Amino acid sequence: MKFFEKILIANRGEIAIRVMRACRELDIDTVAIYSEVDKNALHVKYADEAFPVGEAHPSKSYLNMDRIVDIAKMSGAEAIHPGYGFLAENYRFAKLCADEGVIFIGPKSKTIQAMGSKIGSKQMMKKAGVPVLAGTDDGIRDIDTAKKVAAEIGYPVIVKASAGGGGIGMQIVTDETALEEAITGSMRIAQSAFGDPTVFIEKYLVKPRHIEFQVLADEHGHAVHLFDRECSIQRRHQKLIEEAPSA
Known part of the structure; x- marks a missing residue:
């Protein structure tokens, strides 16, 4: 057809x-x-x-x-x-x-709109009772607040662009001296790549597992999921290998 x-x-x-x-x-x-x-x-x-x-x-x-x-x-x-x-x-x-x-x-x-913003989707998951990483609940508005949040959750932290994906705009920060530069850099990249400079902070996991369940749905109400896939092998926050099913 x-x-x-x-x-x-x-x-x-x-x-x-x-x-x-x-x-x-x-x-x-x-x-x-x-x-x-x-x-x-x-x-x-x-x-x-x-x-x-x-x-x-x-x-x-x-x-x-x-x-x-x-x-x-x-x-x-x-x-x-x-x-x-x-x-x-x-x-x-x-x-x-x-x-x-x-x-x-x-x-x-x-x-x-609900899922395209990492901040918005994180807030949605918190309301649904899903565990999320510690960090800022909204976009970073000033460096002093960002430093306070980072100190509370403990370094290392990661600065993320709220819009878009593909690891673009992510910056890992190991101490307070590098935080302001990371935030301004992430904002600049996010604005250039996605037209939205909003960034936020989360606790950085040094050895995480990245496992996805991908879902497809159409406008007629049909929906399927494509089972699980292991996406932990990455370089520069970009997935290199996706293995299904997850190990």
């Missing part, structure tokens, strides 16, 4: 190629977007159509929500696939797509 005739992939590089390959197998046309520095990139050449989206900096291109939706409508794409990173977990983008009559391939905006 063919659900769409044409899809815009709001991303670049490897993930855009993956989505385009799947579309090609399904006989769906693809639309690529590219920044000034990506005009000769492989995902641009691989797509059926490609349009410039803006300047080199992501905030002027791959995070330019209005421009991306305009390109989708202009090209005749019925849907937008966000890939991962960039706008994949941005509820404002999912809502904009819905408001403009373009299908967002992913969760509803309300779902993304």
Whole structure:
């Protein structure tokens, strides 16, 4: 069954190629977007159509929500696939797509809003009685409060970007002298990668186990989980190996 005739992939590089390959197998046309520095990139050449989206900096291109939706409508794409990173977990983008009559391939905006923020999802889990790591309950607003929280939970701590994923913006801090620099650095990276500078602090676990249960659901009420997978082998907070079932 063919659900769409044409899809815009709001991303670049490897993930855009993956989505385009799947579309090609399904006989769906693809639309690529590219920044000034990506005009000769492989995902641009691989797509059926490609349009410039803006300047080199992501905030002027791959995070330019209005421009991306305009390109989708202009090209005749019925849907937008966000890939991962960039706008994949941005509820404002999912809502904009819905408001403009373009299908967002992913969760509803309300779902993304609930889970796309690490701070919001952590608060939700606390209300549900699920154990969570000690740390700040909200985004860091001043360095003095951050130092107080870090001292209370004990070093090492980790500074995390609330938005997005993939370990982007994480900074491990072993003592108070490095905390302020880590916070400002994480905020800068988070703003650049996700358009949201909000960061928070948690207790850092030196040898953690990272085990996931991935869940898929559709708009018709069907839901499945894909069992458990071990994701503990990582480098720079990026998963290298996923093993299922978990050891």
